[in-house]
Amino acid sequence: MLEIMNLKKYFNKTKAVDDISFKVEKGEILGLLGPNGAGKSTTISIISTLLKADAGKILYKGVDIEKEPKKIQNELGFVPQEIALYPSLSGYDNLKFWGRIYGLKGDKLKEKIKEVSQIIGIDKRLNDKVEEYSGGMKRRLNIGSALLHDPEIIILDEPTVGIDPQSRKHILDSVKEINKKGSTVIYTSHYMEEVEYLCDKICIMDEGNIIAKGTKEELIESISAEEKIILQVENITGKMIENIKKIPYVDKIAYIENEITIKKKGNNVDYSEILEAVSKNQGHLTSMDIKKPDLEFVFLALTGRALRD
Amino acid sequence: MINIFLKDLKLFLSDKKTLASIILMPIILTTILSFALSGSFTQAGSDFTLNIGIVKDYDKNLEENKFTEFMLDFADKYDVDINKFQGEENQFVEFNPEKIFFQDYLGNEEIKNFLTYEIFSKEDGLKKLDNKEISSLVILPENYIYDMYINTFTNFRNKVEIEIMSHPDMNYSGSITRELMKNFNDIMSSIIISKNVYFESVSPYIDIEKIGDNIPEILNSNEYKNGEIDIEERTIDSKNYISSFAYYTVAMLAMFVLFVSSYGGKFILDEKRNNTFQRQISSGKSLQQILLGKFLMMAVMVLIQSSVMIGFSKFVFKINWINLPQIILITILSSLMVASLGLVITAITLKTNNYKVSDAFSSGVVQILALFGGSYIPLEIMPKFIGDIGRYTPNGAVLKAYIKTLEGYGFSNITGNILVLIANIIIFLIISILIIRRKSDVELIKS
Incomplete structure (x- = not known):
């Protein structure tokens, strides 16, 4: 359905997207996973025809979208990372405007507004001004505005940033629901668990490149996955990290705030060596967890950094 | 769209x-x-009238006498017949600066249609202006009469400064008054210029005591009496x-x-x-x-x-x-x-x-x-x-x-x-x- 070929985009001399290629099949949910600045938003901005690529090609249903942007624009629902709504208008007026933008009118538009507002759970607050909505409601309306015209392909750019867990769950369930109704979805996030929960296929991006792609299982398989050890430590020091790195079974190590993530190699593991390295460096260990490999772990394995570094 | x-x-x-x-x-x-x-x-729709006040800051008799004395001095100095400036032969009797300004100019039919004036003392005039009872106050200065005689009958030229005071809320009326005074000034200037040209042209050929003989003729040829003053009034073309x-x-x-x-x-x-x-x-x-x-x-x-x-x-x-x-x-x-x-x-x-x-x-x-x-x-x-x-x-x-x-x-x-x-x-x-x-x-x- 959508084929991205050797896509490149530079902002002055900075490589935002560096020769990436991937395919999205009809009906699937593709996740673009990566930290901030990985190039996810630039990639989807090019797919959404907001930006022009410096090199490469994007085919939508076999048509080059640079030559015929209307082909994808008419069938695309784009949910930008920021809330793209008119705060001084009501939820209803916002939906009406975006519906009309996509060519809906009359009874059909009214029906769709009713249907979508129920899906996103704002039907009881439809006549209130958007500026009076909670963050979660705004996010849901932001998504709803892209669904009115039953788009064949929906792009959601980090749609759950900065919202409460309940709204987040509602959004994730809505995306699954939309996909079930037949829409193809491209979902970007730096939340590993969201991508794991939603996506059939995943592209992991870092510094403008796709460093791995496949299903979740394929990605984990690809790094000969091992368990990872997660330590919660108060007072992490550089010397402590150095000491842990010197332990023979420690392959890679990353830390953020009070959390140290260790990728081990081999099965010959003596955990007391880690505990000793922590206590010797005046660290106070509050918990130690041994986890099965996940996408976070894949990212760590591939880049040597935690996903949210 | x-x-x-x-x-x-x-x-x-x-x-x-x-x-x-x-x-x-x-x-x-x-x-x-x-x-x-x-x-x-x-x-809108009202008849336009302009009410102004005029202050005579001069003393007519005193200034007329002052001019006569000036001319007698002149006669004495140049040995001119003294009777020209005294008694019934006095050719300046016909010239009256007050009459020119009040009767001939402000009394002109066209001006009379939209302008009325009253004579006030300076103090009363300022009060009236302050109360907006008049739109402007025209002050004819001290020596006005004397300077007018000098400018008309000699080849000297004294500066005559007519002062116009307007109420700031009645700017348009003030502008019209200023225009009227400017117009009067232009007319008087043209008389004086005609006289000066006459003096300079004939003085080499005529006896000094006969130079003044033609002055009344020059004065009579001028415009202040004949309504040639061009005042644009919009009501004329029904606007x-x-x-x-x-x-x-x-x-x-x-x-x-x-x-x-x-x-x-x-x-x-x-x-x-x-x-x-x-x-x-x-x-x-x-x-x-x-x-x-x-x-x-x-x-x-x-x-x-x-x-x-x-x-x-x-x-x-x-x-x-x-x-x-x-x-x-x-x-x-x-x-x-x-x-x-x-x-x-x-x-x-x-x-x-x-x-x-x-x-x-x-x-x-x-x-x-x-x-x-x-x-x-x-x-x-x-x-x-x-x-x-x-x-x-x-x-x-x-x-x-x-x-x-x-x-x-x-x-x-x-x-x-x-x-x-x-x-x-x-x-x-x-x-x-x-x-x-x-x-x-x-x-x-x-x-």
Whole structure:
């Protein structure tokens, strides 16, 4: 359905997207996973025809979208990372405007507004001004505005940033629901668990490149996955990290705030060596967890950094 | 595009603060200025009369004697027959500066039709002026009579300074009085010049005591008696007077419509900042469609603004908006002019990606245009260069076209203003197209 070929985009001399290629099949949910600045938003901005690529090609249903942007624009629902709504208008007026933008009118538009507002759970607050909505409601309306015209392909750019867990769950369930109704979805996030929960296929991006792609299982398989050890430590020091790195079974190590993530190699593991390295460096260990490999772990394995570094 | 326009209009109309500033403010300002400056304008339909006060700051007899003494001295010095300046042979008896000013000039039929005067002491005159019982006070200075004799009968020239004091609220009346005095001064100057030319031409050939013989003839040939004073009075060709209410309704309208032009830039930057602009682009709407929506929004807002002002002034100030087709034409052109100017500001705002352009326009440029366009003070009483510039400003052209229409002039008399408006529209559109064409995709979506 959508084929991205050797896509490149530079902002002055900075490589935002560096020769990436991937395919999205009809009906699937593709996740673009990566930290901030990985190039996810630039990639989807090019797919959404907001930006022009410096090199490469994007085919939508076999048509080059640079030559015929209307082909994808008419069938695309784009949910930008920021809330793209008119705060001084009501939820209803916002939906009406975006519906009309996509060519809906009359009874059909009214029906769709009713249907979508129920899906996103704002039907009881439809006549209130958007500026009076909670963050979660705004996010849901932001998504709803892209669904009115039953788009064949929906792009959601980090749609759950900065919202409460309940709204987040509602959004994730809505995306699954939309996909079930037949829409193809491209979902970007730096939340590993969201991508794991939603996506059939995943592209992991870092510094403008796709460093791995496949299903979740394929990605984990690809790094000969091992368990990872997660330590919660108060007072992490550089010397402590150095000491842990010197332990023979420690392959890679990353830390953020009070959390140290260790990728081990081999099965010959003596955990007391880690505990000793922590206590010797005046660290106070509050918990130690041994986890099965996940996408976070894949990212760590591939880049040597935690996903949210 | 219609959808974008309707949304922008809804956004505009939902912002009560903005509405108050562009619709309520001009109404309030018009009301305040109209009442405050009503003395500077004549009331529509009224007969125009000008009441002035005159102060004689001189002593007639004393100054006449002083001149006689001067001439006797002169006769003595040059051995001229002394009888020329005394008794029945005195040829200066016929010359009477007071009669020339009061009877021949101010008593002239045309002037009498609109001007009445009273003689006051300086103190009383100032009081009357302060109470607006008279519009101006003309002070004939000390030595006025003596200097007039000297200037008329000798080849000396003494400066005569007639002082004119006007009430600041009655500026128009003050201007007319100044013009009248200037006119009198011009007439007297031409007499003096004729006399001087005569003196210089004949003195080498005629006896000094006979030089004065022809002076009465020169005096009699002059204009102050014969009504050649050219005074333009609009009632003569059936035109209407403009009241302060009519003037300031139009002046505030011409100024406040300009504020609308800054909203296109503000709206598009709001949309970029809240990403609705990018969302519209991704849905297949072109930049041109979005800008056209803003253009229409600004044009319609000006139409709404103008209709409210015109309606308000009609029902509250009882202003007679005659020649409706012409008023509609000016209003439509004014709305297109504002929308085109707004498009330039929108294009620059897109280019610079900040609110400074639209802010600077509404807080600075509009005020300058208002001043030059005559929205604060009528161009007729401003220095000539301001008036010349003002006629070519967009708001100046709108103001002039409305005022001329209200005065009763037809289309042929406002053609110049209409052409200025059309030229402004074309220039603004070309500038905005040139700016927009040079934008890259990254510049476009950068929020």
